[in-house]
Amino acid sequence: MQSIDLAQDTLTEAFPNTLRVCALHAFAYCPRLFYLEEVEELYTQDAAVFAGRQLHEKIEQQEDEEWLDLYLEDEILGLRGRVDALRTRDGQTIPYEHKRGRCYRDDNKPQAWDSDKLQILAYCCLLEAALGIVVSEGRIRYHADNVLIRVPLDEQGRQWVKDSIQQAKQLRKSAYRPPVTSNEHLCTRCSLSSVCLPEEARLAHNKEWHPLRLFPQDDEREVLHILEPGTRVGRTGEQLKISRRDQADEKVSVGQVSQVVLHSFAQISTQAVHFLAYKDVGIHFVSGGGCYIGSVDTRVGSIQRRIRQYQALSQSDFCLELARKLVNCRGEGQRKFLMRGKQKSKSDKVELEQAIAQMKAVLKQVPQVQSLESLLGIEGNLAALYFGVLSQLLAPDTPDLLKFSGRNRRPPKDRFNALLSFGYSLLIKDVMNAILTVGLEPALGFYHQPRTQAPPLALDLMEIFRVPLVDLIVVTSINRNQWDVDADFEVRGQQVWLSDRGRRKFISIYEQRKSESWKHPVTGYSLTYRRLLELEVRLLEKEWSGEGGLFGQLIVR
Amino acid sequence: MAELKNWYLVCYDIRCPKRWRKAYKLLEGYGERVQYSIFRCWLSQRMREKLRWELERVLTKEDDLILIRLSQQCVKDLPKYNRPNTWLLDEKGFRVM
Numbered sequence: 204m205q206s207i208d209l210a211q212d213t214l215t216e217a218f219p220n221t222l223r224v225c226a227l228h229a230f231a232y233c234p235r236l237f238y239l240e241e242v243e244e245l246y247t248q249d250a251a252v253f254a255g256r257q258l259h260e261k262i263e264q265q266e267d268e269e270w271l272d273l274y275l276e277d278e279i280l281g282l283r284g285r286v287d288a289l290r291t292r293d294g295q296t297i298p299y300e301h302k303r304g305r306c307y308r309d310d311n312k313p314q315a316w317d318s319d320k321l322q323i324l325a326y327c328c329l330l331e332a333a334l335g336i337v338v339s340e341g342r343i344r345y346h347a348d349n350v351l352i353r354v355p356l357d358e359q360g361r362q363w364v365k366d367s368i369q370q371a372k373q374l375r376k377s378a379y380r381p382p383v384t385s386n387e388h389l390c391t392r393c394s395l396s397s398v399c400l401p402e403e404a405r406l407a408h409n410k411e412w413h414p415l416r417l418f419p420q421d422d423e424r425e426v427l428h429i430l431e432p433g434t435r436v437g438r439t440g441e442q443l444k445i446s447r448r449d450q451a452d453e454k455v456s457v458g459q460v461s462q463v464v465l466h467s468f469a470q471i472s473t474q475a476v477h478f479l480a481y482k483d484v485g486i487h488f489v490s491g492g493g494c495y496i497g498s499v500d501t502r503v504g505s506i507q508r509r510i511r512q513y514q515a516l517s518q519s520d521f522c523l524e525l526a527r528k529l530v531n532c533r534g535e536g537q538r539k540f541l542m543r544g545k546q547k548s549k550s551d552k553v554e555l556e557q558a559i560a561q562m563k564a565v566l567k568q569v570p571q572v573q574s575l576e577s578l579l580g581i582e583g584n585l586a587a588l589y590f591g592v593l594s595q596l597l598a599p600d601t602p603d604l605l606k607f608s609g610r611n612r613r614p615p616k617d618r619f620n621a622l623l624s625f626g627y628s629l630l631i632k633d634v635m636n637a638i639l640t641v642g643l644e645p646a647l648g649f650y651h652q653p654r655t656q657a658p659p660l661a662l663d664l665m666e667i668f669r670v671p672l673v674d675l676i677v678v679t680s681i682n683r684n685q686w687d688v689d690a691d692f693e694v695r696g697q698q699v700w701l702s703d704r705g706r707r708k709f710i711s712i713y714e715q716r717k718s719e720s721w722k723h724p725v726t727g728y729s730l731t732y733r734r735l736l737e738l739e740v741r742l743l744e745k746e747w748s749g750e751g752g753l754f755g756q757l758i759v760r
Numbered sequence: 761m762a763e764l765k766n767w768y769l770v771c772y773d774i775r776c777p778k779r780w781r782k783a784y785k786l787l788e789g790y791g792e793r794v795q796y797s798i799f800r801c802w803l804s805q806r807m808r809e810k811l812r813w814e815l816e817r818v819l820t821k822e823d824d825l826i827l828i829r830l831s832q833q834c835v836k837d838l839p840k841y842n843r844p845n846t847w848l849l850d851e852k853g854f855r856v857m
Contacts, residue, residue, distance in 0.1 A: 430856055431857065458791070458801075711854070
């Protein structure tokens, strides 16, 4: 798939005149890192960042002699930054830079890494410009192997700094995210690797590539589901306090929480909302009947990503191609799921086999489809075939009340549909969480058309996960006899809902399914469904960033 | 690299109640208190360094701090030589209330 051309002037310039010296360091390390941090405002501090800060703190405490911590800015040069240390040696002012790691060795001769060299030279130039003095050299201390390296400032160095500032500023104005660096060693140590996904980008360009997994395997933080009406979620210190009627308060460390889901009318204090937003914890609302209501949207930066999304998804050809992938992915998933059911049952299932064969024929048409409307028709056919035989996957001894005779919703009219509907609400909540985490716009999709109610991009992405995360658990839980037809459901005339007990049960089955790991068919590494949701959104974003081809390949086996 | 997580024991001895309170509140955000001035936290390397950095800003030279990483084996063996329920694990990944 082609990447999207963006006109230079679509992005209005809102950058300060000067560049941080550490941004220049990032630029020398990897232009893409610079772009992600400076333009897309993605910062994920990794262990090394904090360890580095601590080193600086320690040096400050140990230092007995004069210590100057200087914040400098010079508009003409176009730099700003804080010098680690400034010392006077033989009448010369010399900036020092402290690094936690090792130096670079060439023939065992210690040298500075290029990016560090540029950084210290930039500090030298900044000092000269801001204080009006002459600086002859800068020094870098590498603490891991305790090496001090002197970097003399000469004309060549000055020119290097100037050129780099120019190039970096140019890149800052650009709407293009630079490609992944060719040196993959840089990526394994990079703090942004889980956002930039360099290995996946390499795979997109070279199908033979065996990606290392730089994307975290799992998110082990908890999802808190607050079910009981009248429960209050508040903040105390660095903890969430959950107060329930007639029960002792429960406290949860914020570090252990990834989402708070408020079902029905559980209360949350404004303090808690602020706190969770600050800690990047998702807040979602689901109605008492099990409808997804909405989420707290705390995306601030990331507008570049959305502009690219708008540009890409306003091209109808591009949307159509993504939609084809999506319909194919969902249809194949449904078909594979039916085939799996066929293998399990010993008895003849003629209808099932027919439906599987018909679905195969319908799926063959997908690549030729020329409009979204006909694609919708095909998806309708697939769904009709699929739901027409889904009940065949249920065990013969399933109680009549749990049997399935066709999909209906708003409101669901039988127990099976009640289970599906509630499952899809939980799913769309998780998909929304992933979209908001990545910083995309949920209201602009490529398949579902913009409407006022549900966010189309979330509906689009949800298609991929319907079978593995919802349909599958509904069928298996029924076959395992996990449902009580009376106590787990509430029947009000035509409408059927899950009762409080039923919802608790469903949530635990669903969350357990999400924690199962799965080997991704394209990237070849395994990760949990919890993480997979986010990975899939990031892979979608790659479709319009020139690194496409990995999206929509998740098919159950 | 993929983020491995481990259990850590965070133990401290803080000489001034004001700093103690700060450190205590901070640690509550990362894990749970096992005993006075001992917390257990389930941390990745990234989170560990973040915690250390945040603690370092609260503590002064005269305070003591020690972080102990428990290997998988350590945690597995814990119940063998302790009172029951000393170290309960709850790794469901979700909570319904």
